[in-house]
Amino acid sequence: xxxxxxxxxxxxxxxxxxxxxxxxxxxxxxxxxxxxxxxxxxxxxxxxxxxxxxxxxxxxxxxxxxxxxxxxxxxxxxxxxxxxxxxxxxxxxxxxxxxxxxxxxxxxxxxxxxxxxxxxxxxxxxxxxxxxxxxxxxxxxxxxxxxxxxxxxxxxxxxxxxxxxxxxxxxxxxxxxxxxxxxxxxxxxxxxxxxxxxxxxxxxxxxxxxxxxxxxxxxxxxxxxxxxxxxxxxxxxxxxxxxxxxxxxxxxxxxxxxxxxxxxxxxxxxxxxxxxxxxxxxxxxxxxxxxxxxxxxxxxxxxxxxxxxxxxxxxxxxxxxxxxxxxxxxxxxxxxxxxxxxxxxxxxxxxxxxxxxxxxxxxxxxxxxxxxxxxxxxxxxxxxxxxxxxxxxxxxxxxxxxxxxxxxxxxxxxxxxxxxxxxxxxxxx
Numbered sequence: 004x005x006x007x008x009x010x011x012x013x014x015x016x017x018x019x020x021x022x023x024x025x026x027x028x029x030x031x032x033x034x035x036x037x038x039x040x041x042x043x044x045x046x047x048x049x050x051x052x053x054x055x056x057x058x059x060x061x062x063x064x065x066x067x068x069x070x071x072x073x074x075x076x077x078x079x080x081x082x083x084x085x086x087x088x089x090x091x092x093x094x095x096x097x098x099x100x101x102x103x104x105x106x107x108x109x110x111x112x113x114x115x116x117x118x119x120x121x122x123x124x125x126x127x128x129x130x131x132x133x134x135x136x137x138x139x140x141x142x143x144x145x146x147x148x149x150x151x152x153x154x155x156x157x158x159x160x161x162x163x164x165x166x167x168x169x170x171x172x173x174x175x176x177x178x179x180x181x182x183x184x185x186x187x188x189x190x191x192x193x194x195x196x197x198x199x200x201x202x203x204x205x206x207x208x209x210x211x212x213x214x215x216x217x218x219x220x221x222x223x224x225x226x227x228x229x230x231x232x233x234x235x236x237x238x239x240x241x242x243x244x245x246x247x248x249x250x251x252x253x254x255x256x257x258x259x260x261x262x263x264x265x266x267x268x269x270x271x272x273x274x275x276x277x278x279x280x281x282x283x284x285x286x287x288x289x290x291x292x293x294x295x296x297x298x299x300x301x302x303x304x305x306x307x308x309x310x311x312x313x314x315x316x317x318x319x320x321x322x323x324x325x326x327x328x329x330x331x332x333x334x335x336x337x338x339x340x341x342x343x344x345x346x347x348x349x350x351x352x353x354x355x356x357x358x359x360x361x362x363x364x365x366x367x368x369x370x371x372x373x374x375x376x377x378x379x380x381x382x383x384x385x386x387x388x389x390x391x392x393x394x395x396x397x398x399x400x401x402x403x404x405x406x407x408x409x410x411x412x413x414x415x416x417x418x419x420x421x422x423x424x425x426x427x428x429x430x431x432x
Contacts, residue, residue, distance in 0.1 A: 034250025054265025113322035190271025213378030224321030
């Protein structure tokens with residue numbers, strides 16, 4: 004009898020542990036999707052290039068920009084959990100001018116980002132695909148898969164997919180970084196990276212900061228995903244903040260891991276990094292293969308593909324979800340209209356494919372423009388998010404603490420300060 008009771012107690016304990024684990028996994032959602040949307044452009048591309056060109060010099064700037072943007076990204080969770088509204092509804096209440104500005108910027112960002120990510124994704128698919136198809140044909144296949152998943156499964160499918168992609172990416176990237184550290188840097192003795200204090204470096208730093216960990220507008224995507232998650236499951240303030248913190252802090256740490264890979268494997272190896280998106284993706288795969296071993300080349304290509312695919316599908320869903328809500332608010336119509344959301348996904352997809360068909364050569368220029376635009380608008384949206392949190396007068400765990408208020412003001416000074424430097428460098432110098 005005693006053995007039976009002990010066994011029953013052990014089984015009950017294991018069941019509770021399994022239940023808690025499932026509860027933690029299920030609580031993850033918008034924060035992980037935010038991380039998935041971020042790693043494709045800002046991490047896999049910008050962080051790796053930062054390490055490849057400047058070595059470890061930009062590590063502190065990457066950490067600082069993640070720290071100073073934190074309160075403004077967190078605002079998406081605070082505002083939605085505290086008011087039940089999205090940040091976009093908050094912008095509308097501040098004034099229609101803000102809503103129009105947000106909508107115009109989101110249209111530009113969604114089209115350029117989707118086109119660029121599709122190009123990267125199609126390039127990686129061509130790397131290991133048994134079929135020799137053109138870049139645009141591969142992009143069309145990827146886009147069709149994304150739309151099918153989003154139209155069929157909506158939020159739940161995207162939620163599950165993003166968790167799998169992020170777990171795979173973290174394991175592969177951290178493994179590569181550990182092996183790169185063991186192997187040591189490839190730079191020859193006496194090699195010196197270009198200085199980040201050179202005037203010529205400002206352009207790259209601004210572009211990197213614009214999408215690190217992502218444009219501030221991504222906070223509106225997190226807000227929309229959270230609003231949608233609350234319709235499908237019970238979300239507590241604690242679980243929402245935990246999910247956000249894991250996603251946000253995880254992206255900051257991953258940025259340093261990608262920087263480390265660039266610094267250890269590409270910095271000083273004598274290879275010039277390509278400005279072509281297609282060639283750069285192949286250089287990335289070679290970087291991993293040289294670090295882990297040639298046997299891993301195609302495995303890494305698949306992992307990198309799913310990383311960019313995850314960014315593509317989350318960007319397509321999130322940006323279009325935000326555009327749909329902004330469009331309905333401008334028209335003063337009832338919100339939560341799935342057909343409107345689908346319509347925006349089709350619109351953005353068609354324009355992105357047109358860009359890939361006719362303007363592929365200009366795509367990296369467009370992407371750099373989108374990154375610079377994101378940097379210029381970052382302080383404005385940061386200020387708007389801060390105003391919304393102050394205006395909402397949130398209480399409890401969602402309240403704006405003195406520490407977070409101080410960090411917000413430091414962040415605004417940092418972001419507006421860098422914006423002033425960029426304007427001086429670009430137009431006044």
